[in-house]
Amino acid sequence: MTAVTSSQPDQPAAKVPAHYRFWPKRLPYRLTPPANSLWQNLAVSALRYPDKAALVFFGRTFSYAEVLQKAERLAACLHGLGVKKGDRVVLCMQNCPQLVIAHFAILRANAVVVPVNPMNRAEELKHYINDPDAKVAITTADLADELAQASDALPASERLSHLIVTHFTDAFDAQVQGENAPPAAWMAWLTTRHAPPSLSGGQVVAWIDALAAAGEAPQHTAGPADLAILPYTSGTTGLPKGCMHTHASIMHNTVASCLWGTGTPENVTLAVVPMFHITGMVSQMHAAIYAAATMVVMPRWDRDLAGRLISAWRVTHWTNIPTMVIDLLASPHFDQYDLSSLVAIGGGGAAMPQAVAQRLFEQFGLRYAEGYGLTETAAPSHSNPPDAPKQQCLGIPFMSTDARVVNPDTLQEVPQGEQGEIIIHGPEVFAGYWKRPDATAEAFIEFEGKKFFRSGDLGHVDEDGYFFLTDRLKRMINASGFKIWPAEVEALMFRHPAIQEACIISAKDSYRGETVKAVVVLRASHKGKLTEQELIDWCREHMAVYKIPRIVQFVDALPKSGSGKVMWRTLQEAEQTK
Known part of the structure; x- marks a missing residue:
């Protein structure tokens, strides 16, 4: 169980942040997350709910027991391929059950997940192999050639030694019909059987062979302080930088996202936000696994498939990008879909147009709750209170989080309403940039005796303590x-x-x-x-x-x-x- 504090902040009443007046009354300001690894969240959910649906993919259901068993088998394979504690393993694929299984298998093997955007091409992928010193990658067959090309283009000492490849049809029946069927335009992409690529100096392993490999997974020894996820983020100069997240930093926002969104085992989540991205990974995947909820998985966005799945599976929670909502509402088939099961909807990445948010509220009684965060903050550092959201607003500092607005030159806090740089302190903030002590030093400042991350985003705070984005200090x-x-x-x-x-x-x-x-x-x-x-x-x-x-x-x-x-x-x- 998660221990949570119910005491008020240890500060004079005059300094209580203005936004605490709008804080969800059912929640504490801070929480104490479980002192275990992220893998154990899946293990516990599978122990409690072995037969419950963890994943649904084009009508194919995976129980928690099955996800656990497959992740254990894949972890044993990784161990047999020489993956040791702290080794980085590339995970490059669109949303599918294999992504979830592989993500947790890497954690089970005490290794580090390097999530990579599957839209990257070979020239870009080289950096995600050689910078984290990865020797093993897991991908889908449609992307395997690009990864193999990237590896082959590197010096022999920097190449992959193993590439594990799965087909989408390893996880669903290509003959599926009805509301669960993929769009016709996707069928060639999803069902084509690709020949395995050649990997110079390395070995390509089929997913089904990896799950059938002999041997046992290693003893699980990873803990809160160990590195868990190494997602990459770009910047104003140079190549993308790896953000070092421990089990503890991801665990905090996993639990906080679950509590903030009223996470229960009865939740049904539409998992369409990419899970290679920090928001989809933490606020969607990890939060759902922690809560023992069900994820209805979409590999890409398609408005009519989303409408059918929400209706058929009685989806209750949907984290998204506002353009998805706009697109769904504009579907000529929209009147055929039943959105009455939705109880929580929100997202970030772009502002939700006020007219669309108003339509959601008037037609469905849904308050769209926007949030804000970065790869460096394990997704949300700010979120709108579900019962008191403001439109086109970043929200208030998230659980256990202190955020301020400072003058980017003097680093002094600016008065309420004035523009400045948003800085963030909290347990979800990353440990630093991989192999980049210079960039790490530039990213943090000490403010009022605490270490704050400089977001590079400009904003202001209103009289209620809500944050608004106004501009970017960084070029993006x-x-x-x-x-x-x-x-x-x-x-x-x-x-x-x-x-x-x-x-x-x-x-x-x-x-x-x-x-x-x-x-x-x-x-x-x-x-x-x-x-x-x-x-x-x-x-x-x-x-x-x-x-x-x-x-x-x-x-x-x-x-x-x-x-x-x-x-x-x-x-x-x-x-x-x-």
Whole structure:
């Protein structure tokens, strides 16, 4: 059981945060999470509810006992492949039962999950193999070639030694009909049987063989202080950085998310937010496993499949990106779906339009609760109280969390209502960046005797203690909740032989909120020989689809400062005035 404190904060009444007036009355301000590993959350749920549905995938149900047994078998296989305590294992796939099983198998083997966006291409994937020194990766057959290409392109000492490959049909019946059936457009993607790739200097292992491997899983010795998850986040410069999360930091937000969303074993969650992403991983997957809830799993977004699954499985909880809700409400078949089972809906990554939030409330009695967090904070550092949300608002500091707004130059707290940088202190904050002590030191400050993480986001606090996002200190594009870092896209584009200079900025998009625009200077030898569409097509082959510039503008020169730096903000401001 989770021990929770019910005492009031140890501070004078005059300093009690304003937002405590809106705190859910059923919850304490702080909690003491279980002092065990994340793996044990699955073990306990399977012990209590062995026959209960843990996962549903296109009509195929996996009980908690089955998920536990498969994760144990896969952990034994990993152990047999030489995975030791603290080793990093790449996990690259869309939402499916195998992702959940593999995630917990890695934890069971005392190893560290490196979740990777399956939209990444080989050029991008190289970094996720060599930076964490991963020797084993687990993926789906449609992505295996990309990982093999990435590994083969590395020096021999940095390559993968084993690649475990599963097919989606290892987890569902391709002949499924009715409301559980995949969209027709997905059938080739989901059901095609791919030949295993060759892996230079390594071995490809089929999922079914991995689960049938002889041997036992190692003794489980991982504890709260051990590294559990190494998700990567990009920044203003350089390659993505690994965020070191321990079992304890993920455990806190797992339990807090469960309590905040009234998690019970009777919850039925629509698991459509990607579980390679920190929000889907923690607030959706880990919270559901901790509560022994049922997850109805979608590998990608499709509005009509979502409508059918919510109706058929009586989904009660749905964490999402606002564009998903907008899309579902716009379906021509919407009147055929029954959303009456939903009791909790919310998300983040982008602001929910006020008119849509109002429709949810008026038509279904649902208050859309927005939240805010980063990879560095294990998803939510802020969330709107379910019973007192404010629209287009980040919410209030999450359980056990202290957040302030400071002047980014002086690092002094600014008065209520004034803009400044949001800083965060709490048990969910990461331990630092993998192999990057310099970046770690820059990410933290000491404030009032405590260590605070600098979010890089600008915001303000209103009179009720609710936080609002106003701007970004960091250079970043937010397209439908996907964070895109211009420096990373620019670095990939510079590999094109025609590009002399490139600057990535955001452009307005009626659906995604923002989209990617590339302002490009071509080499003299290539002017007139490359079209904007040809460059976009090249980007599609070399980077994740959400990073691809949707707009390309060729120019003769980029604006530069006196020191020769590209003045990206000048281009951004010009774009915003269009």
